[in-house]
Amino acid sequence: MLTYDDYHLPTNLRDALNLWSNAPEGSRLVSGATDILPWAREGRAGDVHIPSFVDVTRIEEFNGHTVSNGRVRLGANVVYQDFLTDATLRHLLPCMPYCSIWFADDQIREQATLAGNLANASPVADGTPPAAALNAVLELSRLEGDEIKTREVGVSEFITGPGRTVIEPGEIISSVSLDAMAGYGGSFQKVGQRRSLVISVACCAALVRACRDGRVFEDVRLALGGVGPKPMRLNTIEAKLRGEKISRRSINEAAQLAADEVASRSRQEYRRSVVVGFVQAAIEEALDDQPDVDIKFEDLGETANV
Numbered sequence: 144m145l146t147y148d149d150y151h152l153p154t155n156l157r158d159a160l161n162l163w164s165n166a167p168e169g170s171r172l173v174s175g176a177t178d179i180l181p182w183a184r185e186g187r188a189g190d191v192h193i194p195s196f197v198d199v200t201r202i203e204e205f206n207g208h209t210v211s212n213g214r215v216r217l218g219a220n221v222v223y224q225d226f227l228t229d230a231t232l233r234h235l236l237p238c239m240p241y242c243s244i245w246f247a248d249d250q251i252r253e254q255a256t257l258a259g260n261l262a263n264a265s266p267v268a269d270g271t272p273p274a275a276a277l278n279a280v281l282e283l284s285r286l287e288g289d290e291i292k293t294r295e296v297g298v299s300e301f302i303t304g305p306g307r308t309v310i311e312p313g314e315i316i317s318s319v320s321l322d323a324m325a326g327y328g329g330s331f332q333k334v335g336q337r338r339s340l341v342i343s344v345a346c347c348a349a350l351v352r353a354c355r356d357g358r359v360f361e362d363v364r365l366a367l368g369g370v371g372p373k374p375m376r377l378n379t380i381e382a383k384l385r386g387e388k389i390s391r392r393s394i395n396e397a398a399q400l401a402a403d404e405v406a407s408r409s410r411q412e413y414r415r416s417v418v419v420g421f422v423q424a425a426i427e428e429a430l431d432d433q434p435d436v437d438i439k440f441e442d443l444g445e446t447a448n449v
Contacts, residue, residue, distance in 0.1 A: 237329030
């Protein structure tokens, strides 16, 4: 059972920061709060008492998104369903719709936020590989006296390990900004222990742009989750593929190299085999998803993994 003493619903960032910086130890900051009840239910955390909740869902400046200088700034209250229903986000963040369709179910997607998913810092969080591939930067807000101060932290530095981040007491994630990737194809691959409402064992995000004639990799971004303590960009493999002719050989070689990145403490061999298939499928699906380009594989034959 979950109980609490106070539940606050501030309507602006300053009030939220005041409440959060003065909240008793053990209090929780929530937006979608989709992890709280499962965590607190009997058999997982048992009876849980929270001194104070600070709920940021009514903060107006946390809503919506803006696009500027090749970046998409998402307010902290942007939910996963937005990546499926908002045409601008689908166009500019092409791997996020694929991630979102895998994310829980319709009801949870209407509540769960990308910012909250990153703050939880689970090694198997669905949002972390796409965020890494999109060069996510989190804006953290805090109060210094009467003044609101902010700092920016890249997602690879923000998450330091399972359930651990660099966020300081009194800080709140106010936005997440991502590279705008119009013209890229996107993909997200995931495997778990059941077919619906699946929690990842491992997952992979890909963004690919081919040259206009569809024969050469112009740019590739790949990131893995669930294979180590934090999301992992496959920078060496990305560099290897850039400028390469598009072929099943080059994709398979990249996938085999990706298996060497697995650093999980459990089920390593299983994860290694999964990663090979994931990277192959993710690259091929992202190639197939790229708009207005007819992809031509150097080695003939149909794609095998999409």
